[in-house]
Amino acid sequence: MVLAGDGDRERAAASLREHFISGRLTLDELSARTELVLRARSLEELRRALAGLPQFTLRTAARAAIRGGVLLLLTAVWLLFSLALFVVFGLTLLIHGVSVTGLVVVLVVWLVPTFLLSRLWRPRRSERALGS
Numbered sequence: 480m481v482l483a484g485d486g487d488r489e490r491a492a493a494s495l496r497e498h499f500i501s502g503r504l505t506l507d508e509l510s511a512r513t514e515l516v517l518r519a520r521s522l523e524e525l526r527r528a529l530a531g532l533p534q535f536t537l538r539t540a541a542r543a544a545i546r547g548g549v550l551l552l553l554t555a556v557w558l559l560f561s562l563a564l565f566v567v568f569g570l571t572l573l574i575h576g577v578s579v580t581g582l583v584v585v586l587v588v589w590l591v592p593t594f595l596l597s598r599l600w601r602p603r604r605s606e607r608a609l610g611s
Contacts, residue, residue, distance in 0.1 A: 480542055489551045491516045491525045498532050552597060557596050 492513055499509040515528035568585045575581070 483519050483522050483525050487525055488516055488519060490528060494529060503532060511523065553596060557592060561589060
């Protein structure tokens with residue numbers, strides 16, 4: 480049996496508050512679990528007080544940060560791509576005039592990466608389950 484320290488109990492209580500703020504716990508559940516955390520003598524008792532709640536680790540935080548950075552970079556690239564595409568389309572209109580084929584090609588070329596990027600921006604099922 481590994482004994483729990485004050486820091487362990489404080490981290491567990493902070494985690495419970497975060498889950499309450501996120502809507503995963505009712506006020507009664509928060510009170511009951513916090514009482515268990517404050518009375519916990521071992522790490523196992525702390526784990527039981529946090530049972531059924533998603534646990535956030537440094538690894539999940541790092542993955543979320545990397546994913547956010549990649550999405551930001553891809554969005555910046557998409558913005559530059561869109562700007563360049565529409566400038567080229569505008570110049571083509573000035574030089575060659577309006578054509579239905581040109582409009583369709585530009586729309587398809589722009590909509591495909593736009594659709595793919597929008598799919599990346601949607602949270603994954605696991606993130607939705609965590610309430611992120």
